[in-house]
Amino acid sequence: MTAFSRRVLAAKPSASLAVSARAIQLKREGRDIVSLSVGEPDFPVFPHVAQAVTDALRKGYTKYTTSSGIAELREAVSDWMHAEVGQRYAAAQIICTAGAKQALYNACQALLDEGDEAVIPNPYWVSYPDLVRLAGATPVDMVTRAEDGWHPHPDALARAITPRTKAILPVYLSGLPVDMDRLYSIAREHGLRVIEDAAQAHGAEYHGKKAGNLGDTACFSFYATKNLTSGGVCGASRLSAFEVRADIGTTPADGCK
Numbered sequence: 001m002t003a004f005s006r007r008v009l010a011a012k013p014s015a016s017l018a019v020s021a022r023a024i025q026l027k028r029e030g031r032d033i034v035s036l037s038v039g040e041p042d043f044p045v046f047p048h049v050a051q052a053v054t055d056a057l058r059k060g061y062t063k064y065t066t067s068s069g070i071a072e073l074r075e076a077v078s079d080w081m082h083a084e085v086g087q088r089y090a091a092a093q094i095i096c097t098a099g100a101k102q103a104l105y106n107a108c109q110a111l112l113d114e115g116d117e118a119v120i121p122n123p124y125w126v127s128y129p130d131l132v133r134l135a136g137a138t139p140v141d142m143v144t145r146a147e148d149g150w151h152p153h154p155d156a157l158a159r160a161i162t163p164r165t166k167a168i169l170p171v172y173l174s175g176l177p178v179d180m181d182r183l184y185s186i187a188r189e190h191g192l193r194v195i196e197d198a199a200q201a202h203g204a205e206y207h208g209k210k211a212g213n214l215g216d217t218a219c220f221s222f223y224a225t226k227n228l229t230s231g232g233v234c235g236a237s238r239l240s241a242f243e244v245r246a247d248i249g250t251t252p253a254d255g256c257k
Helices: 006-010 015-028 047-058 071-085 100-111 128-133 154-160 180-190
Strands: 117-122 138-143 165-168 193-197 217-219 237-239 243-247
Touching (some): 006 128, 100 165, 117 128, 128 138, 154 180, 165 180
Parallel strands (some): 165 193, 193 217
């Protein structure tokens, strides 16, 4: 008898972390390796972020916080969402999590049940299927095509939807917005949730709408040395029109203003 649950056994090791571990091992062997695995640059955290961490320690920000995060951080997230995405959420509606992956995990746990399915347009972030599996649901791979601009084709998307489908998880590739109008129309027709991953799309727009404001749930990344090409270093994850999830990879400092 195994000591682990079926959900844990169904999850697979992260492919990107496996590639990263291999690159590290090759570097230790003296090989000249350029790793294109995990999404982080090779320079250190920005000085103002490092200073903000130092200042926070000196000010005594070392104790337990509420599960939703400190008020100042949630207020900063609220201000950023209003300025960058065009939506104003009260600080009381915002919860901070330890990274974008946890925000997406929380969304899957909140929206998916045993026996549900979630359609994932491919290519996608390698963690998506396991986030769905850990919620007890089944990921459904839907391959997109270059001739469609990597947007989910309406016909292919419709074929991937079954009576068990509960959600769709589109992703922005290098800041390229998904054709959310068509996708959202199909989702509404079938009563599905759209979990919008905008972690790689700060500042991206589609038909005048900002990324992170196109689905039911949206997730950004706060990691301050990531996603430099899309114009931002802060973000949040929100759930529908009344509940917000936020994630932070570093102390926001000036980047969240």
